[in-house]
Amino acid sequence: MARRLLRTLAAALLVAGLSTALLPAAAVSAAPAPPTTLSGQVRGGDILYGVGGGRCIVGFTVPGGFLATSVCGPVGTTITNGTGAAVGQVAASSYPQIGYLLVHLNPGWVPVGQVRTAGGNVAVKGATAVPVGGVVCRSGPTSGWRCGPVTGLNHTVNFPGGAVHGLTRVNICAEQGEVGAPYLSTSGQAQGVHVGGSGNCLTGGTSYFLPVRPALAAYGVALLTS
DSSP: OHHHHHHHHHHHHHHTOSSTTTTTTGGGGOOOOOOOEEEEOEEEEEEOOOGGOOOOEOOOEETTEEEEGGGGGGOOOOEEEETTTTTEEEEOOOOOOOSSEEEEEEETEEEEEEETTTTEEEEBBBOOOOOOOOOOEEEEEEEEEEEEEEEEEEEEEEETTTTEEEEESSSOOOTTTTTTOOEEETHHHHHEEEEEEEEETEEEEEEEEEEHHHHHHHTTOOOOOO
């Protein structure tokens, strides 16, 4: 009976807008923790924004963050989404040289081991490199899902920002605005991120990507898979 009276009193106090802290501890049941509200999920191929509001395409996710190209900005840059919400901060970067960077996500943002495409999400299964002659595919925000053979390894290409070494060459066209787009093998193995090329998707072209395995080793992170 006493416990019933205490519960009734607690309810009355709550209705009145008063605290139940004055009631004996035995009379107040602990409220369940509220469910975690997620700001969003982050996948390879997602379009975010970095230094100067420039496009920052997610390459591949890692625990607590993701890898992308250094065009996203220097260390300390806040990465945002299309609504201006802060998604994370750049924790390591080769900026202004062309290379990789590592972003640590803010609380509430969840990295997922997938790459987003127009036709749905593709699971990332690992990071086994494809040899010359093997087929890889790129999820580009402009050209879409494009596949072609690897035609060369360990290339050096001179870009406006300087020479970039260790690139993989592929027979895949590309369009403007695709720097950072991820490449996968046909079996879901992460290959690297787009840094440039020649030609276009009307007449054909050649693309180059930064392999992902050296970046994983350099930053001491593991690839997220699903």
